[in-house]
């Protein structure tokens with residue numbers, strides 16, 4: 001079965017979420033007061049090239065590594081309060097995620113667990129302890145546990161409700177952020193595997209965040225991160241029309257070159273960079289069907305709107321295999 005964007009993001013629910021997100025974004029800017037400047041979260045250069053505005057946030061491309069990012073962000077404290085209680089964050093937790101969680105289990109979490117298992121096998125990693133950072137309701141760990149039962153699967157999760165869900169499943173939970181968990185002697189350097197899915201695009205201080213994942217991992221252990229790639233097809237082609245480019249939730253879209261610089265800077269070894277995304281073409285098509293002006297390039301418009309299903313599938317396959325999808329996986333090792 002071919003996965004469609006609507007399977008995991010029903011259009012009505014997505015539209016309402018994006019509306020709340022834009023409202024929250026404006027409110028957050030008013031509340032935030034002084035914004036914090038950041039250099040490129042990928043290569044650390046300060047060479048911003050104006051890209052476009054979205055929800056009143058200015059996005060720039062890094063002139064060096066081409067990462068896309070919000071240059072001026074609210075502080076960590078403002079973000080923390082925002083994620084704890086805001087209309088868009090609450091809508092995601094109360095309505096959006098529950099409505100698609102079972103569809104996502106099949107479409108996302110089962111393949112994700114299989115892929116992680118295959119990665120561990122390819123690096124001959126014998127797993128005892130895995131830590132999933134931002135585990136949510138624990139669906140990835142559910143599926144991972146089905147594949148390789150009997151492992152010590154731990155959770156780092158800031159939400160009290162979701163932490164309880166995981167505790168009820170018998171998992172050891174650190175209720176809080178990765179930065180705090182990495183300071184705790186019981187958690188520090190304890191994971192043979194540290195995973196963190198779809199979080200990095202939310203993060204302002206990416207160096208501190210990746211350092212926390214590194215510190216949770218034991219020397220020789222593996223870190224797997226997934227997220228949005230700023231040089232991937234749908235984000236690159238759609239620019240401000242891209243739904244995932246949605247500050248204040250999503251503010252960081254690293255390029256492959258940015259990932260390489262970031263991982264090297266933080267004393268990690270980049271084992272692999274992959275973009276196993278399957279939705280880029282469908283995402284661009286859905287935006288174009290609603291907003292015909294979103295893409296001006298005739299070739300891309302024609303391919304995405306009028307190409308046969310086979311042609312579009314083949315093009316998506318080409319994007320995935322050539323690291324040109326906007327859904328990226330970073331596989332790194334903490335050196336011994």
Ligand SMILES: [Zn+2]
Pocket residue numbers: 040041042043044045062063064065066067258
């Ligand atoms: Zn850069």
